[in-house]
Amino acid sequence: MSSSIPPLTLDSIRSVPKVLLHDHLDGGLRPGTVIELAEAHGYSALPSTDVAELGRWFREAADSGSLESYLETFAHTCGVMQTEDALVRVAAECAEDLATDGVVYAEVRYAPELFVERGLSLDAVVEAVQAGFAEGERRAADQGKFIQMGTLLCAMRQHARAQEIAELAVRYRDHGVVGFDIAGPEAGFPPTRNLDAFEYLRTNNAHFTIHAGEAFGLASIWEAIQHCGAERLGHGVRIVDDIKTDPDGTVHLGRLAGYVRDRRIPLEICPSSNVQTGAASSIADHPIGLLARLRFRVTVNTDNRLMSGCTVSSEFAALVEAFGYGWADLQWFTINAMKSAFIDFDRRLDLINNVLKPGYAPLV
């Protein structure tokens, strides 16, 4: 490595352009904002009103070893996101924080149905979040940072509103909503419960990803791809269950793993989140090492920045430490993500050629 190439540190990683495809709006609030919104809106159930302590509480409570208990922490973020002004603020800060981390394109997701407890309509929720993202993009630009935000609307697997949310996503497709997802507890709620919604989306040429292969295995991935028609997999890490390695290192891909790799189906991998929910035992043992080596379409994501205390840069830094990745690997993850985004092809190409490649060119 030439001496003019900077070493990979959290700071240097922050300075290169990055792309984020899997980040939950209600999993990325600043702890201080949770406290201020709780105070302003009379939400009294917070476990702490001290900023540092509350941040620690989220990380520890999410560090639970199960997806179900990890998801319980969202009661407190959703609890303070029930008004338009709260949604605008949270969305604006999300865009600002991602831009500060050097993210140039992000798809951020949330479930509108979780923000209607105080009477907001689903449309009002979407409009407030879009206004917030636009405000955050402007604030970032004022600080000399460029970020483009895209929105994914989630339906919750345990509820029965997928069709309604799919229609909402299509209604707002020309206003910043670029796709759809289903989230929530995986065991017991197969994606095939929502087949009508997926068929509606496909009929309307709309994009969608599905959380699958996180807490549950291959069956869930297979259903998401072959029954539902998911273009990407949220997590998808359990695809490793269909990969066998001989003692001599020879690798065998099963039919499903082969299909996922051959079709270049993007995996939205979220390393720290997987360690917290027990989907992986540590970053060093995370299947991302094998999947990247086998050239699956791997992307690196945060999932929930508040619950994991992470950023895209810190996830990259953790992978650099665990797997010895260099700048070329980070560029590969980043271009993989940009290729897999749900925005128009010419816009993706523009960002790859005019933002991402020039950003990494001095380093690779």
Ligand SMILES: O=c1[nH]cnc2c1ncn2[C@@H]1O[C@H](CO)[C@@H](O)[C@H]1O
């Ligand atoms: O890793 C995950 N797997 C499944 N569901 C999740 C994950 N992270 C967050 N959510 C769920 O998605 C909702 C919408 O943003 C959140 O409220 C949370 O319940």
Ligand SMILES: [Zn+2]
């Ligand atoms: Zn997720």
